[in-house]
Amino acid sequence: MRIDRIYRYPVKGLTAEALEEVAVEPGCALPWDRAFALAQGDAPFDPAEPKWLPKTNFMCLRQNATIARLKASFDARHGKLTITAPDGSRIEEIALDEPGRARIGAWLTAYLGAEARGAPRFHHVPGHVFGDQRTPVISLINQASIADLEQHVGVRRHRRRFRANIYFSGAPAWSEFGWVGQELIIGSARLRVLKRITRCPATEVNPDTGLRDANPIAELKATFGHADLGVLAEVVEGGRMALGDSIELLPA
Template structure:
């Protein structure tokens, strides 16, 4: 009898494109896991910033704190860690742009903007997505009217441990799962088993795998050094066997039930497979 699929890791990323926090239990909300990508760093034009253009963001580490998190700079100890609460207050607001969407956001405290501007060497602001904001998953793939936070396009990203193992077996220097920034990691099955899932449950919560996740240059940035791989790895190797419609795919973009609780060790059951 085949071993069951198990939820092996849970991650949230409080600030888009910064480091994650590993959890043993997480609550599901309409936009994904609670506290996931509700904060965003924007530039002087109020446009979102990511490691794609600003690799130095990889130097900023996120660690849990009471009712919030700490930001620290791994190469500048003179910058004292900055405490950020999980939620902001609507004292100051502005409109920000993320991809093709313009959304309403709440400003962080001025000291947050000052700290980040110093840490990244350019003027920037920290903003928060409140529960009043509606940002939809791409409409043509979203019959349920699902919402998303400041994540690229979907509330959850799912990756199998065996998929990473398959990739690492092809690389001269293995990479960690943090390169791919998943929320949900499972063990069991064959490499890329998740490609064939359409509907599945984790514990009591039901999810839908919508489409493969197209990967970008961010995966080539070493989170320990903020340096891009001169060989373009692991993207280069992935492109050799995971390219479809000009996109390099790794992991599945997923929508969820809007409420519930997940725990590491929960069983994963496949309800409907694609092309069934």
Template sequence: MTRLDRLTVYPVKGLDGIDLEATDVLTGGTLAHDREFALFDADGEVINGKRTDRVHDLETDFEPATAMLSVTAPDGERRQFDLETDREAAADWFGDFFDAELSLERDESLGFVDRREMGPSVISTATLETVASWFDGMTVDGARWRLRANVEIGGVGPFWEDRFVGEDAPAFEIGDVRFEGVTPCGRCVVPQRDPDTGEPTDEFRRRFVQRREETFPDWADRDAFDHYYTLMIITRVPERDRGRALAVGDPVETRRQ
């Protein structure tokens, strides 16, 4: 059965994700707690993996019910911050770590997603398994944390998600929530790095592009893809379906537009 296998959100933009059993679609069309917080410097520029590989030196965890963020530094120092009441202290700690004057901002209605007019990112488990097989020593979890999708679909083949972008593409429903594909996700520098160490993988982009072209599905709309350094899709949830819940195990059905 095609099903929702995993829900992942990234509570602080650029830092570690957490897996959830269930979550709501916000009024802004994104998932609750996804990029809910973000670190900004004095110029209003966000701290993330595109900007600095030092994000890989931190281990973080987040408890949605209490808004408690746990951070472990490379030297083993562990701190906890209540992001309901203690964001200034958290910003000061991160500022010392990143050597910048930072503020920790919050957006509960949309989150600090890159594509603010769009919604969750979607990939299949089989796609992650295939990508992991392209690189010696890469695990499926390693591919998962490199690519940082919100919604993972099981019970389908590799690149299942590619069928939902392009001319006359269908939509799909998870439970009673409709998802419409908007665009393939062009990748940045982050997937090239080991998610634990930040070390770049030799010739990652060249090998990725080569294998992506070789395995590109015949049934996908090639014109919807500007290049082959793409993986997963970005979707949109119609306004009428926002506020509804998603849960791991929900069935997935393809729907014509």
């Protein structure tokens, strides 16, 4: 098995950034993955005491499909976040200081329009991950499983609908479900597979058009009797992972 794609998602809900390599640390997500988020005005998120909250408290594809059309990129070296709208307008700010985040938050709030609740705030708290899980994880998807789903439903389902960190090949479709509780060596890092990923309505959103034009949850349930695609893993030993690196499943 080998790594085909590596992605991070600096802003919760916004576009992926492709990486050629990445270094991971124990108990952490990919660096800068879900490091920023726009909290809705009614969300009880306190940056002074950051705690995990469900995604509905934030700008997210599940509720805000049109954000799929925003293109985001993050320059970690300089802390600069750039977000571009479909009409070409954009904002470019240092996202690591409060004034920059305030301007980014105002820009995103204007883009959301009626979907913005109250007075949203754009956040970054060092060490906090705005992920869908209570603890930092890395998501992995077997490309053979996506291909099997596509074969059964007769249409393409772009991998970006499923927003994984690592896409890999070389394993039979759905075999990754049997890895729960086992460990993987990926590059020079060691990960433990925690559980399957139950998909949410964010997968309905076309990553190119921002339209809800498919229902992968219904397709998975009708075809396979479940709504799962991919697995979640925690980093046990840090190391480096790169495109083309091997993935080894350790004996149980």
